[in-house]
Amino acid sequence: MSNENKKTLVEVKHLKEYFNINVGAFKTKPLKAVDDVSFTIKEGETLGLVGESGCGKTTVGRTLLNLYKPTSGEIWFDGKEIKTKKDIKEFRKDATMVFQDPYSSLNPRMTVSDIIAEPLDIHKMYKTKQERQDRILELMSYVGLNSEHASRYAHEFSGGQRQRIGIARSLAVDPKFIVCDEPVSALDVSIQAQVINMFEELQDKLNLTYLFIAHDLLVVRHISDRIAVMYLGKMVELADADEIYKRPLHPYSKSLMSAVPIPDPKIARENQRIVLSGDIPSPLNAPSGCPFRTRCPHATAACAESMPEFKEVSKGHFVACHRVGEIN
Amino acid sequence: MSLLEVKDLHTSFFTDAGEVKAVNGVSFNLDEGKVLGIVGESGSGKSVTAYSIMQILAGAGKIVSGSIKFRGQELVNSGESVMKTIRGNKISIIFQDPMTSLNPTYTIGKQLMEAILLHTDRNKEQARERAIEMLQLVNVNEPEKRMKQYPHEFSGGMRQRVMIAMALACEPDILIADEPTTALDVTIQAQILELMQNIQKKLGMAIIMITHDLGVVAQMCDEVIVMYAGSICEQGTADAIFYNPCHEYTKGLIRSIPTDANSGQRLKPISGTPIDLLNMPKGCAFAPRCEQALKICLREKCQRMQIDADHQAACWMNVKKLKEGGAINE
Numbered sequence: 001m002s003n004e005n006k007k008t009l010v011e012v013k014h015l016k017e018y019f020n021i022n023v024g025a026f027k028t029k030p031l032k033a034v035d036d037v038s039f040t041i042k043e044g045e046t047l048g049l050v051g052e053s054g055c056g057k058t059t060v061g062r063t064l065l066n067l068y069k070p071t072s073g074e075i076w077f078d079g080k081e082i083k084t085k086k087d088i089k090e091f092r093k094d095a096t097m098v099f100q101d102p103y104s105s106l107n108p109r110m111t112v113s114d115i116i117a118e119p120l121d122i123h124k125m126y127k128t129k130q131e132r133q134d135r136i137l138e139l140m141s142y143v144g145l146n147s148e149h150a151s152r153y154a155h156e157f158s159g160g161q162r163q164r165i166g167i168a169r170s171l172a173v174d175p176k177f178i179v180c181d182e183p184v185s186a187l188d189v190s191i192q193a194q195v196i197n198m199f200e201e202l203q204d205k206l207n208l209t210y211l212f213i214a215h216d217l218l219v220v221r222h223i224s225d226r227i228a229v230m231y232l233g234k235m236v237e238l239a240d241a242d243e244i245y246k247r248p249l250h251p252y253s254k255s256l257m258s259a260v261p262i263p264d265p266k267i268a269r270e271n272q273r274i275v276l277s278g279d280i281p282s283p284l285n286a287p288s289g290c291p292f293r294t295r296c297p298h299a300t301a302a303c304a305e306s307m308p309e310f311k312e313v314s315k316g317h318f319v320a321c322h323r324v325g326e327i328n
Numbered sequence: 329m330s331l332l333e334v335k336d337l338h339t340s341f342f343t344d345a346g347e348v349k350a351v352n353g354v355s356f357n358l359d360e361g362k363v364l365g366i367v368g369e370s371g372s373g374k375s376v377t378a379y380s381i382m383q384i385l386a387g388a389g390k391i392v393s394g395s396i397k398f399r400g401q402e403l404v405n406s407g408e409s410v411m412k413t414i415r416g417n418k419i420s421i422i423f424q425d426p427m428t429s430l431n432p433t434y435t436i437g438k439q440l441m442e443a444i445l446l447h448t449d450r451n452k453e454q455a456r457e458r459a460i461e462m463l464q465l466v467n468v469n470e471p472e473k474r475m476k477q478y479p480h481e482f483s484g485g486m487r488q489r490v491m492i493a494m495a496l497a498c499e500p501d502i503l504i505a506d507e508p509t510t511a512l513d514v515t516i517q518a519q520i521l522e523l524m525q526n527i528q529k530k531l532g533m534a535i536i537m538i539t540h541d542l543g544v545v546a547q548m549c550d551e552v553i554v555m556y557a558g559s560i561c562e563q564g565t566a567d568a569i570f571y572n573p574c575h576e577y578t579k580g581l582i583r584s585i586p587t588d589a590n591s592g593q594r595l596k597p598i599s600g601t602p603i604d605l606l607n608m609p610k611g612c613a614f615a616p617r618c619e620q621a622l623k624i625c626l627r628e629k630c631q632r633m634q635i636d637a638d639h640q641a642a643c644w645m646n647v648k649k650l651k652e653g654g655a656i657n658e
Contacts, residue, residue, distance in 0.1 A: 052513035158601050188369035189540060193584035193597030200594065215513065218543075222586030222595070242591070259518035261543025263585050265566040268547040275522050276515050279483045 009209050010041040010064070010095075010177060015073035017056075017063045021284060031283050033059040035233040036073075038310070043176075046203065046210040048224030048241065050217060050256070054280060056233040057213045061179040064211065065095055077177070093123055096170040100182035102162035106154040112165055113150040116140065119172040139168040142205075143198060160191035167198070177209045184219060196223055217260045221245050226316075229253045232283055232291035235310060239317040249319045249328050252292045290322065298327045329400055330357035331501060331534055332381070332419075337394035339373075339380045348605045350376040350389070352558035358502065363528065363535045365549030365566070367542060367581075371602055373558040374538045378504045381536075382421055383411050399501075417447040420495035424507035426487035430479040437475030440494055447498045462493040465530075466523060485516035489523065496527065504536045509544065521548060542585060546570060551638075554578045557603045557613035560632065564639035574641035577614045612644070620645055 015037045018030040034056045041047045049057045063070050066088045075082045082091045096119070099105035106115055113136045119125075126132040137147050143164040154162055163183060170178055180199065184192040196219060202208060214220045220227060221241050228238040229252065237250040248254045255274040262268050276295045281287055289306055293299040303322055310320040321327075339351040351373045358364050366374045379385050381396055383403070396403040398418060403411065423429045431439060440459035444450055450458060456475070463471035466489040479487060488508060495503055505524070509517040521544065528535055537548050545552055545566065552569040554562040554577065562575040573579045580598035583590075590596075600617035603609075609616060615625040625644050632642045 052515060160601060188602065189542070189581055189584050190369060190598035191601070193586075193595040194599070196586070197594050197597060217514065218586045222591060255515055255518075259514045261517070261521075261541060261547050263542035263546050263570070263582065263587065265546040265570050268543070271547075273518055273522070275518050277519075279485055279516070280513075 006042045006044060008040045009043040009045075009078055010211070011074075011076040012040070012060075012064060013038050013074040013076070015060070015063060015075070016071045017059050017068055018071045023284075029284060032233045032286065033283065034063060037230075037233075037235050039228055039235065039238060041177075041209055041211060043209055044203070044207055045226070046212050046224045048220035048227040049211060049213045049230065050215060050220050050227060051230035052215065052256075052280060054232075054283060055230040056283075057230050058181055060230070061097070061181050061211055061213050065097055065179055066091065067097075093125075093173045094175050095177040095179070096173060096175045097179045097181060098163075098166050098170045098183045100185055102159050102166055102186060105166055106162055108154055111151050111153060112140075112145070112157075115154065115165060116168045116172055119169060123173055125173060135172070139171055142171060142202065143168045158191075160187055160195060163187060163195055164198070167195075167202075171202070171206070174206075175208070177211070179211045179213070181213045182215070183212075185214060185216065192219070199223060217245070217257065229256065232280065232286050234291055234307070234320065235318075236292065236320050237318065238310075243317060249313065249317070249324050250292075250321050251296050251298055251327065290320075298323050331360045331399060332358040333395070333397040334377075334381070335395045335397075337377065337380060337396065338392040339376050339385065340390060340392050341388045342390065343388055346606055349608065350558055350605065351380060352608075354394075354555075354558075354560055356553055356560070356563065358534050358536065360501070361528075361532045361534055362551060363537060363549045365537045365539065365545040365552045366555060367539060367545055367552060368555035369540060369602055371557070371605060372555040374555050375506055376558075377555070378421065378506055378536065378538055381504065382415055382419060384415075384421075416443050416495075416500070417498045418500055419502040419504065420498070420500040421504040421506060422488070422491045422495050422508050424510050426484055426491050426511065429491055430487060432479050435476055435478055436482070436490055440475070440490070440497060443494055444497050458497060459493075462497050463490070465496070465527065466490070466493045468493070484512055485519060488512065488520055492520075492523065492527070496531065496533070499531065500533060502534045502536065504538070506538045507540070508537075510539070510541070517544075524548070542570075542581065554581070557605065557608065559613060559642070561614065561643065562639075562641040563632075564636070564641075568636065568639040572635075572639070574635050574639070574646055575614075575643040576618045576620050576645060577643075578641075580617075612642075622648065
């Protein structure tokens with residue numbers, strides 16, 4: 001990839017996010033939504049984050065933007081650690097978010113122009129009304145909305161157009177980094193492709209860096225430079241997009257990649273799927289040691305004892321598995 | 329005679345804003361033991377087609393005209409008493425959302441036994457045995473214990489298994505699966521699809537698989553119907569649809585999916601937004617979004633034409649191609 005010489009924009013070190021869940025009248029138990037996750041994202045790069053529901057991928061995105069206060073761990077952005085309230089406020093001008101559901105993430109009582117300009121209002125990023133208006137129109141043209149849409153309300157738009165409004169809003173403060181949380185999952189196939197293309201075009205034009213969270217592996221592979229796989233709050237594998245798609249090393253990634261339904265009947269018929277047995281354990285009662293061991297076809301007694309280290313097995317390819325050398 | 333024959337089906341919803349023609353002249357046959365996929369985007373009428381077959385349309389929906397024949401027996405306007413002998417017994421349906429398809433106040437066992445007691449002359453004890461047998465068929469562990477549990481104690485994948493067990497309890501000839509795996513994670517989706525394939529081999533029922541996911545279709549289906557705005561644009565074997573698509577909409581759909589072939593390139597999406605069913609154009613419904621649209625596409629709807637023995641498409645481009653090839657004159 002051409003990103004090798006670029007500087008690191010986002011760095012997450014040993015991030016933990018525990019939620020306290022009530023388990024009795026006066027008893028709480030920590031739910032380890034994100035448990036010791038570390039990664040970096042280079043400038044202009046797209047890091048895809050995949051995993052099944054409940055694996056903590058959305059929590060990583062939200063904690064990264066300090067929408068949740070991290071339980072522990074460090075978040076570095078552009079060489080500075082984000083710690084104090086003042087840091088966070090500044091950080092939010094550089095890092096924004098696009099949400100999954102284009103229906104519930106837009107205020108139905110606000111016009112499109114007010115929705116898009118809300119971040120500008122909050123950060124007081126314009127001097128005159130005219131400047132605000134010009135910026136709104138510029139943002140709308142970035143995402144392919146007509147200027148005549150500015151005074152309408154969100155309910156007048158289709159899902160795809162609403163997602164465009166959400167993207168325009170996230171671009172308003174001229175960010176360097178955007179967390180895209182399942183931004184195309186709610187859209188139809190033909191509209192999904194339009195929005196994916198738009199993300200790529202905007203990235204080229206505005207030199208954006210993305211954390212792209214999704215469960216659709218074909219989409220993630222298309223848009224990402226590197227992909228990280230999460231399972232029960234832990235990161236289990238991280239590598240270049242093509243590498244992880246074609247040569248996954250962790251048993252969970254293997255089954256995940258093989259489970260993707262390929263839109264090609266001949267390949268689909270011959271595809272040897274590794275079908276996992278059982279369901280994902282509840283994160284409240286996560287297994288000891290490696291979280292995947294209860295569903296893993298290669299698990300041994302050693303897997304129950306300690307969490308495997310997240311280590312680099314070949315250049316840029318990280319895996320957390322005790323038996324990675326034996327099973328591949 | 330086919331197992332199920334649907335002919336020129338028209339289903340509309342009569343709303344305050346006007347008549348919404350959700351299904352607009354759909355015809356197809358389903359043979360015994362086949363898996364038929366119906367694909368399309370939201371609003372294409374794929375689910376309404378299924379609901380019309382089962383006659384479970386919501387209040388404002390009505391079958392306006394057309395015929396649905398099950399083993400030669402006409403179902404349209406046949407009356408509720410006839411439909412009661414068909415539904416759940418001869419034709420079963422499972423829905424997208426296993427979270428809301430089960431009643432939270434009854435145990436799984438009671439809900440499974442309900443269908444069996446209603447449609448067969450088994451007594452309570454036999455129905456219980458049958459229910460346990462069904463749970464074993466769909467690979468639910470400890471079925472006797474599970475029978476006494478409530479839906480909230482089941483995960484999403486497990487609930488969908490229960491729904492499949494319930495739908496198959498009376499050994500129907502047709503199983504309609506309406507987006508059965510859309511709400512599930514990929515690894516759970518793989519489990520459920522494999523389960524459906526195995527059960528289909530074992531019991532030999534026909535399946536109508538309704539989905540928006542072309543990957544699921546490629547894996548599961550013998551035949552595929554592609555729907556847009558309430559009509560069938562293309563129908564054929566899975567291989568014909570994927571390797572020789574003959575309708576511009578099908579081509580666009582296939583181009584829109586990220587795959588190995590277009591990795592690293594920009595996708596080629598279908599432009600525009602889905603059609604408003606209240607304002608249907610005069611000609612081909614897809615023409616406003618079609619890059620190849622001819623003048624005739626805007627003026628007149630193309631009828632379905634035979635491409636091959638088992639491949640039909642309703643697109644004027646095929647006529648144009650034949651004309652250019654000199655196969656037909658004006």
